[in-house]
Amino acid sequence: MNYNNEKIKKRPRSYFPENIDICKWENVEVELKKLEVEETNSAEGLIKFLEKFTELSNILNEEQAWRYINMTRFADKPEYEKKFNEFYAGVISKVKPYKFKFNKKFYDSPFRKELDEKKYGHLNRIISNDIELFREENIPLKVKEQELANKYGSIFSKLTVNYKGDEKTLSQLSIYLKDKDRKVREEVWYLRLEKMMEKREEFNQLFDEMKELRIRQAKNAGFANYRDFMHQQKGRFSYTPSDLEHFHCAVEKEVLPFLEELTEERKQKLEIDSVRPWDTSVDLDGKTLKPFEKTEDFIGKGIDILHTIKPEFGKRLQMMKNTEFLDLENRKGKAPGGYNYPLVETGAPFIFMNAVGLQRDVVTLLHEAGHAMHTFSMKDIRIEAYRSTPSEVAELASMAMEFISMDLWDKYYDDKNDLLKAKKEQLKGSLEFLPWCMIIDAFQQWIYTKPDHTPEERENSFVGLMKRFSTGVDWKGLEKFKKIMWLFQLHIFEVPFYYIEYGISQLGALAVYRNYKKFGKEKALEKYEDFLKAGYTIPVNELYEKVGIKFDFSIEYVKELVDFVKEELGNLE
Ligand SMILES: [Zn+2]
Secondary structure (H helix, E strand, C coil): CCCCCCCCCCCCCCCCCCCCCCCCHHHHHHHHHHHHHCCCCCHHHHHHHHHHHHHHHHHHHHHHHHHHHHHHHCCCCHHHHHHHHHHHHHHHHHHHHHHHHHHHHHHHCHHHHHCCHHHHHHHHHHHHHHHHHCCCCHHHHHHHHHHHHHHHHHHHHCCEEEECCEEEEHHHHHHHHHCCCHHHHHHHHHHHHHHHHHCHHHHHHHHHHHHHHHHHHHHHCCCCCHHHHHHHHCCCCCCCHHHHHHHHHHHHHHHHHHHHHHHHHHHHHHCCCCCCHHHCCCCCCCCCCCCCCCHHHHHHHHHHHHHHHCHHHHHHHHHHHHCCCEEEECCCCCCCCCEEEEECCCCEEEEEEEECCCHHHHHHHHHHHHHHHHHHHCCCCCCHHHCCCCHHHHHHHHHHHHHHCHHHHHHCCCCHHHHHHHHHHHHHHHHHCHHHHHHHHHHHHHHHHCCCCCHHHHHHHHHHHHHHCCCCCCCCCCHHHHCCHHHHCHHHHHCCCCCHHHHHHHHHHHHHHHHHHHHCHHHHHHHHHHHHHHCCCCCHHHHHHHCCCCCCCCHHHHHHHHHHHHHHHHHHC
């Protein structure tokens, strides 16, 4: 490979000087004020105006990106957090009103009507949607809502339990739910739930406060309820809330019977009377997969896999490595989690992870690599709105890569049985996720379409959904804990209605994989790349069509995909 030492280079700017110091607000403000009074006298001028602002926005975004990356890489060094917050408060948050003004300028321009419908129709729709939903009076409500959302995060992260002499957070405790010893799992499960139970009232009150703020925002914008408001605000133009209700039903009818079989299999393999909530994560053969030991190996094989899929993909990841755009291994002082952060000016991303040598890390790397390929592919899109992919699209890019790469995971496994196990987990996992995803969506739909409920009615509604989407796990005697399971799902508090996108993308990723198997690698990849390159220049349903799949939540379609998973699992036996 002749790109062994090649590094990623920053691209030259078209409109702004290379030496502009954007860390000083005065400098940024001068440029924004110039843009504010810039006259646009034609349809082309209008587009050029947006491109110009996008370039400035790219410069600012990239600075923010590095500050975020450093903050998470060195989470134990408060100076990085300070630097991030300074830039955010001092520059980024002050740019926001200008962004609105510029979109409004676009919206109000007489030349907007002259734009080529085919090329810019979708842009028009995205920006118009934002402008039409904007309400001055919602700004303070949004600020208050954000404060309360942060409060959830801060209370939750401070919940600790003393376990075997150590202070552990609830997230740290959850790894023991994979312990081979059933007693350990049960004990830990109770510890987590009892801790959460102490916060039940506090979290419910907090949620009620947030709910009221959200309902007021919806009313201000002229909506009958917050669900419909959020649907519109999230730009879900390609489907309706009632389409999602069909998705719920499809999972109930087509996915649950298969998952019930898996629960039965689990019961037999673990030799237990019934599968209790603490029995659902433990490995059935008691063995933990070990795909790699050294980070160097982890990255090298990842590059190798991408290279085999398509040389250009491998080259990109190799160049990220050469440029030190990867920080993959778990280390003291790093923030938890993983992400692909686009460096939009450069046109490449940074990948952050906490790999510890598990199969999960392999999937995460390939998932983030899917996001990374998306970032590279979109780098020539010169209008920000056309690059800001909604999650149904972004997660399809990443989840599809998990499946596309699956046949090459043997690079991490010498033992054929290990490879088979990893593949089976991936296939089963894709369906196992769906019931919980539906519960979280259906629950929020209920909450905001029955806004006058009491906390007790809310809990009952949640329990009803847990029963509706049961996969045969035995909750006998645990009813009081069942009621509070939703308190663990931060999205309900912090990012309402953001969750179903993962279910939509999961279906999409399975469908892409099915094409890969059916029509061969070449054809499926070609479409995958066309999809990546398109960014968000066309609506979600058209992007799904571009990658060669349907945008569909019907029972028939879900059944087809469940059958496909079963068939694939059968082939692995
Ligand atoms: Zn992702």
